[in-house]
Amino acid sequence: MQTVNRDEAILRELNLYPQWVRRSAASVVVEPAVVAPAPTVAEPALGPGAEQPGWPELKQRVKNCNACVLRAGCKQTVFGVGDEQADWLFVGEGPGADEDERGEPFVGQAGQLLDNMLMAIKLKRGKAVYIANVVKCRPPGNRVPEPAEIAQCLPYLQRQIQLIRPKVIVALGKTAATALLGVDATLGSLRGRVHDYQGTPLIITYHPAYLLRTPADKAKAWQDLRMAVATMNGLD
Numbered sequence: 581m582q583t584v585n586r587d588e589a590i591l592r593e594l595n596l597y598p599q600w601v602r603r604s605a606a607s608v609v610v611e612p613a614v615v616a617p618a619p620t621v622a623e624p625a626l627g628p629g630a631e632q633p634g635w636p637e638l639k640q641r642v643k644n645c646n647a648c649v650l651r652a653g654c655k656q657t658v659f660g661v662g663d664e665q666a667d668w669l670f671v672g673e674g675p676g677a678d679e680d681e682r683g684e685p686f687v688g689q690a691g692q693l694l695d696n697m698l699m700a701i702k703l704k705r706g707k708a709v710y711i712a713n714v715v716k717c718r719p720p721g722n723r724v725p726e727p728a729e730i731a732q733c734l735p736y737l738q739r740q741i742q743l744i745r746p747k748v749i750v751a752l753g754k755t756a757a758t759a760l761l762g763v764d765a766t767l768g769s770l771r772g773r774v775h776d777y778q779g780t781p782l783i784i785t786y787h788p789a790y791l792l793r794t795p796a797d798k799a800k801a802w803q804d805l806r807m808a809v810a811t812m813n814g815l816d
Contacts, residue, residue: 635664638739642716648732650717650725656683660712660740661705667812668709669746670694671737672787673755674725680718685711690788694752697788697801701809710744712737714759730759741777748812749780750804753787771804774811781815783808 633641642659645651658675661684678688686694695705703709715725715733725733737759741749751757754767760777761770767784775782785804786797 632739632742635743638736638743642736645716645733645736648717648729650715650719650729650733653720654718655680657716658683658685658713658718659716660710661685662710663706663708664710664744666708666710666744667747668703669741669744669749670698670709670711670752671749671756671760672711672713672752674713674715675718676722676789677718685713686788689792693788693791697805700802701805710740710746712740714756724755730755734759741780746780747815748808749777749782750808751782751784753790756787757782757784771800772807774807781811783811 639659642657645657651657654675658679672685675685676688676690678691679685685691694711698704698709705711714730714737716736717733719725719729749760751760754770757767757770758764760782761775763770767786770784775784783804785808786794786801791798791801
């Protein structure tokens, strides 16, 4: 009986087998075009002119934050998780019900799919990987965060990025992509190229929750992940 290897099992889970075959990073064409550079933010808006917080203080500030209406409707804030000196940063939209319950991003079905996506490119949660969201509190009914809510919470993510100093950022979904780039655009128009976030390569792909609803687009997500790997390899 033929044994299914680990990589093949992961690709089957992502609906990428057998139609997609791994190729070397050198065969991936990466377009280094920038649609729109993110607005320069030298210091997050955590107090004009104030000394910017390190990890312990930043975590405490997020935990105690009541700056927008989202905090009143969630059980707890969801700060982020992983290697605080990670090469890879994955950014989603906001916590869902499972994340709100456990206080960790991407722990439900979407989290399981994200873990499989990480394994497909030889990564693992917590090892050279950090996972965060644009907003730290669950929006009611898992709705898309309002622009004012994103604006209020985005400085926390910006400070996380400054502290982590990742080599590559992967935005999961339109909300994360447009928040980081500071543009109003469709996900389709932003995918397929390497963007720039204040000097850090930014690759945009689908949110795992969307892929659960639209599995046919997992193949496109695989293209995006291959581009991210090629980009990382090109930095060495």
